[in-house]
Amino acid sequence: MRKTFIAIVAVLLLALMVSPIIAQEARWDGADDLPVNPLACPVEEGAEAEEAAEEEMMDMPEYNGGQPDMAPDLAGQPIVLVDVPKLIGIGYFDATHLGMQQAAEELGNVTVIQGGTTEANIDDQVADIENYIAGGQVNGILFAANDPVAISPVLTRALEAGLHVVGYDANSQPEAREWFVNQAEFNGIGKAMIDSLAAEKGPDASFGIVTSTFTTPNQARWIAEMWAYASNCYPEMTWLETLEAQEDSVLSFNQANTLINKYGDELDGIFGMTSVATPSSADAVTQAGLCGEVAVVGLATPNAMKPYVNDGCVQSVVLWNPIDLGYASVYITRAIVDGEFAPGDTSVMAGRLVNCKL
């Protein structure tokens, strides 16, 4: 018996030694090979910039959402919406929910209840939405999807049950929802990130990326866009490595430290792709005493980055207003129910955000 046992151990050790060899493949650029659409590079002359900006005003794409089946006509009547974020218990979705509550107060005839589960798990999220469909007490669902494809069947069922479905932050497949409120296009975020790093460290910087997981759809698309944009506009930039750190701040810290130790002077910048990774990377850079030598650029919330910006370690943060995101989605849903916003429209009144243009 010992022989087979030793054989098992030997095979495993062999696999271990061999695996780094076969595992060293091309660097990941993930995102399921979905198409990337990098924006134009920044230009020097002003005139050229105007031209470029005009060219970017494309034709309005066709409406590609789904529509609810026999939604009850509740124009002007009180409605109940449920907010189903990726997960509850993190500041970002707390802020979006706050925006929704603000909109509900202003409108007066909307109630927003908090849905969502405690883990960013697509199975749990789908089960949660099923519960709300079955409960029959909500008129609309506001969602931020953990996976665009996996969430679509249940959203389609919601539409068939006559519920309104509006997404924010993380989209589903288009036909499973009526509208999607986007904080920024993927390529816009990619451009903002790479431009920030280039501004701080020059067009030949080398950077590493700390993200949550490789399978988080938004992060994956952003990284793919960043890579496409950088290849186009900053061919001298070197992409060193991408590391996963889940949503664990200490793990992000450790991964950022490993990046710093592995590349030493070669590392010019670290991108943080989540509001957990960016402050942790900034902490790693600060505690290693490399403020200013290693730039930290990323997506984060302002409060989290305040101490680093004050220290001068972080010079720019890419962010959007999550409160407005939630706010807008409630207003849009109200407009849909009141019949003021239909497929084919190109702008809608959304409270303090005045005119939301598509």
Add this chain to the structure above:
Amino acid sequence: MTASMTSAKPVSARFSPIVLLPLLLALAVFIAFQFLPFVNQPELGATTIPVLTESRSNNEVGVPTNGLILIPIASGVLLLLGIWNLSNVQMIRATSAITVLVGVLVLEYFVIFAMDYSGEQSTYLGSMGIGFWALLILAFLMIVQVFLPRAAADREFQLRSLISNQESAIAIALVVLILVIGTSNPRFVSTNNILDVLQGNAYIAVAAIGMSMVIITGNIDISVGSLIGLLAIISGRLVVSGAPVWVAWLAPLFIGAAIGALIGVLVAYLRVPAIVVTLGMFSILKGVLIIWTNGQRVTDMPPDFYLAQMRPLGISMPIWFMIILTILAAIWMRYSGLGRALYAVGGNAEAARLSGISQQRVVLQVFMINGFFAGIASVLYATQLNIIQATPPPALELAIITSAVVGGVSILGGKGTVIGAMLAAILLNAIRSGMIFINVSPFWIQAVQGILILVTVLIDLLRRRRQAV
């Protein structure tokens, strides 16, 4: 005339003050090392003893920016071992220890005279030579031997007994890993990285101390991850709302112990299986945390709150906590009544009861201790970064249990030590870091980690079966 069973005297169960002498000696060696004028490092100002250095960058004066710091520590501890064994009339062991010590010291001076540092973060791996590393490993194993529970009648010193325990296996695995990866990518063994590897999982190692004790008694605690998350937020909120820093540091310890007591009562006195109670508490604590914080992270802590960022003697605080707490816990488990009762309860609860050990009280106390250590871990976790996140780290309890289990603590109860758990926590972090350094494809990192855990577990079993045979 009864013939004695062995020729050795049983190990003395009391500390003699003479043990302090080698510690002082080690400290003296270390301080002297700072002043050695023949060290050819221009940046190493020979007149400063670093206390709380703030920066770790290559150019600042601090602890010697290379691994030589290990040498005086190693020699010091070896001296301790030698004196200890001398006091136990273990002549063979003492001679071996002192021989190793002399060898290490000789190599140390050889290295200092022969090397020429360029001041950059170079590896000391190749320059030190295999001999030095072999001796250092041997020395380390012998150190570990001191803290292992031994049978009352001690055995002759045998080389085989050095590697006949899981702690040594983990230590060897760790050193092998460092050697292999360090040879492939020398940046892996730069001081900064080694210190990062030691520090990264330090809070997990501290929590694993408590978890090891729980597992030794035959129970388990799946709720410790949520508990750490909750206690960290409590600590942060206390200090942000104006409580003094030391209150914020100590409160999680006692709250953790209180929650541990609750679990202990349910397990010990109300006879609910530990896995059930902690499975339930896992959800309860997580839910309470989210309800209470509403997802708000805690920021803006005052600067003296950051315990984990302090660096006495240039080594970050979590590493000190990890090593000192592990050694203290190991000594406590070996020599104190409650510590030995843990092994008794885990090994054979009925026999323990007949020996007068109250199994219920022991289980209650071990869960309180577990909560206490979870509190310490949560303070280290909370003070590491400028922010405390509201959600507990995912799969933290899995990491802690894996550390304890891979470190040799037997789930069947009754065996294992906390030193193995600490080494396993360091090993897990070294694996994570090492995989990145040798460019394993990021998709396969987790699989490789899984294989390594599997291999370590199998080696442990192989060793145990060989012993049983």
Add this chain to the structure above:
Amino acid sequence: MAAINESTQQPVQQRNLSKRLQDMILSQEGILFIILVITIIILSNSNANFLTSQNLFNQGRLLAEVGLIALPMTFIIITGGIDLSVGSILGLSAILVGYTWNNLGLPLEAAIVVALLVSCVAGFLNGLIIVRVNVPPLIMTLATLAFYRGLAQGISEARSVTGYPEWFFGLGQGTILGIPTQLVILGIAIIISGIVLARTTFGRTLYAIGNNMVGARYSGLPVERVTLAIYTFSGLMAGISGVIFVSRFTTTRSDMGSGLELDAIAAVVLGGTSIFGGKGSIIGTVIGLVMIQLLRNGMAINNITSDATIVVIGSVLIFAILVNNLIQRLRTAE
């Protein structure tokens, strides 16, 4: 004489019957069933949509995956073991369906068979090392938890596979005679498992192993073969659940099924199976499953946020076992 016998016989029979009834009600399963009924009454009172067949069938659909995994988990826990790797095997099976269909070009039916085969092998590997090398199941399955999940991530390279043919979705989203497909599969599995556990030698062997493994071995029972079988069975069920997952979500992700093992263990333990082995039943597991699922469903329908829900479920778990312990102790004290 005869008169006395006759008159004493009837009360004996009645006593047997009432004693049996009392035993049934006061067993863990019985108590849990009563708690379940109370819960259903409370929840259906607070929301009319709770007890509709549409809702209940939907809940059945959702609990099918955990249910399929909880059945072999019952067997394993009865023998005193545990299997933490089922969630990872589920993820691996889901990934393999996508990978072999998409990257290797196999027809979808073959891809499913390959995924199920690999899941069986994964479970078999667990069992093999547990049996041959005597690794405690907790440790072994903890290690394979990490390893199989890592395999899933490595093989998939973090890409999802979508675009399956329509007929495949019938498995996870369709119905047979009005009942969701996976619920039918679960129902069949429950019946088979229940019969095996309660009425066959195999089932009795499981109890024997759980009560006293050494004794069982010396009694000539095929302990090793049985253990191998149940771990392989566990792998197979995880594989089937993985295929159902893919069909339900129309995509594959390498993180599917993470955390599912804890849900399954909670259901099994809630249903009266002792974690130390030797006691348990399929009925109990089913009641435990239904209880947890309906609790979650009921609370969500009543607009209770999920952070409060998990507190409730955790408390119910502890409370139910506590109450049962007390009642059992009172019973044996009589």
